[in-house]
Amino acid sequence: MSIRIRQMMKRFGSTEVLRGVDLDVAQGELVALLGPSGSGKTTLLKIIAGLEWPDAGELRVEGEDWLQLEAQRRRIGFVFQHYALFPHMTVRDNIAFGLSVRPRAIRPGRDQIAAKVEELLSFLQIGHLGGRYPAELSGGQRQRVALGRALAIEPKLLLLDEPFGALDASIRRDLRRWLRSVHEATNSTTLFVTHDQEEAFELADRVVIMGAGRIEQVGTAEHIHDYPATPFVARFMGATVELPVTLRAGRAERAGWDLTALPRAALPEGRGTLFVRPGDVEVRPDPAGEARILSAFSTGSTWRLELEDAGGMRIEAELPRRGQPELQQGASARLRATAGRVFPGGTDDGAAQPSAPIPLSKEIRR
Template sequence: MTLSLSHITRRFGKTEVLRGIDLEIDKGELIALLGPSGSGKTSLLRIIAGLDWPDAGTLAFDGQDWLSRSAAERKIGLVFQHYALFPHMKVRDNIAFGLNVLPRAERPGKGAVAETVDRLLSFLQIAPLGDRYPAELSGGQRQRVALGRAMAIQPRVLLLDEPFGALDAQVRRDLRRWLRGVHDSAGITTIFVTHDQEEAFELADRVVVMNEGRIEQTGRPDQIYDHPATPFVARFLGLNVELPVTLNAGRIEAHGLDLSALPRRAMPDGPATLFLRPADILPLPDPNAPFRLTEIASTGALLRIVAEDGTGCRIEAEVPRRAGTRLETGMNVLLRAEAGQVFPGSAQGRATAPAAASDITHALKENRP
């Protein structure tokens, strides 16, 4: 049972918030829609849920046209960031709500409803909380109740909109692991919206990176992390050191940098931009190297360093504190790149996605609209 979106477009006045979205989601997948605010994630989720309709495009589930069906007919489970629980209802009544409002012909009997609620309370590990009111629960407990209410109707697709955004960091981490276990046990096709990269990468089978109403890249978390397909994805995923380099017979070259660890790229010769994560830059003491350490600061586990050369090039790097004991301010260093991504074009915002990148990157780009 595949959820298929084709050429989905949505406008609000003159503003185009979705610009031709193409996406296939298989049964049982857990998909993360990842991107900054305003990228179109929630707008896309609302269209899937039946709370909004596109101006163009198609949406089908298992070959059936969902755009001709209401939200209730699609049998969608929805979980919001702020729970949206009924404060005057106890936990078990909140969970049972979706079943109790079904049309009479579809509504289970009271015994069946109670059995479903008890099963979900146990499954979601909140069995002792059934007779409490939402105000008596923690944020994490409320989110479990919200998930139980969404699952009670046995949805075809479960949609979560920033489900952990209102919780503190430790609770978010705990609930992420818990939700992945719930998903694997229940086998429900799940789509969740987030702007948190760690959350998307830890939870999702595939990540869909969105920007300005478009899908920039779709792939497994490790694929996207290691092989960002566009400069936007590279920057969004922390490759925030951008350096002008030269491509020469597939090799990446730059004065004062050791780029020998980077693989050859199937790209034309000429100027390019190299994107690096600070943690992938290793400073090696070398009295003949052009870069000099101008700043060293400890965060406890890491040393954050700044290296500059005589041309005004300034590079920030991070190294484990215990591995950087030999580094001192004023020392000349050779900067070795352990990993990175390169795109044709200059570093002044004109880098573009590679026309013929490595096989992995090329395969990833085939998923773009």
């Protein structure tokens, strides 16, 4: 099912939760809505499901106006973070529930329902659990049952709200790969909400970054990582080092820094801000260097440093522990940014326009 959302707006009291959201999702895509708490991603998902109603905007699925359809007529499969399984029902009965409560005119026969349930139990690799109750299952098994219940009605659209948020990290990793295989096998159109970057980028065809009720950027993992569109996205993606720079002839300059590894950008001359991840700061001890190491400690695999540069800015850097020269507190060092994103103006200038590398150094894959 293809989805078209235009100028979607939603307010709870005086709080604007969605502020003119536009989004298109193609048939068969798996799209992640990624952002911090309060960014509006779950509200957007609930509006698509018919569990919330917008104050303004358009929602069309396969060209049909879904704002004119009640939730039960949308054929949505919805999986919640906390499963929402019926505790008094067995696994088989939970999966069968959506089919068994359909109006009599469109309800499958008892044998058809039973066959569908057995098919899903096998597909989800939980055939041996059909007679158990939710309290007898692990978190990962419950999540599979919840997904089976959503798939049983053969939904036009599968929606997942933080589907793995209540699970341990190792179980989440296994279920992410499994969910991707389920998506490909069913060729469903799937949207899922998460605040976990690794989860979003591993699973999704495209990722939608949301912040404060707006879509900040839509793209692939590589594109968003390398070319954040706004300061918000840069910070969200871990670029916590923010350096005032001077822009001259498309180059960023700052005293005591080697910024020659950054691509030339189509930006107006004047002041700008460079966003860098701590892992993209190269530190070389040098008695003639203009930066000073304030602290250094090892996590086992990495060095974490706090430094002060020539302009008095305190910054953080992360370096692989192996193969590094000795890093002593109080030592002088040279600094080099191996990657980063430049925006014109200062960090307090609002929504700055992103830098445009010349030329684009890598093709963005779909």
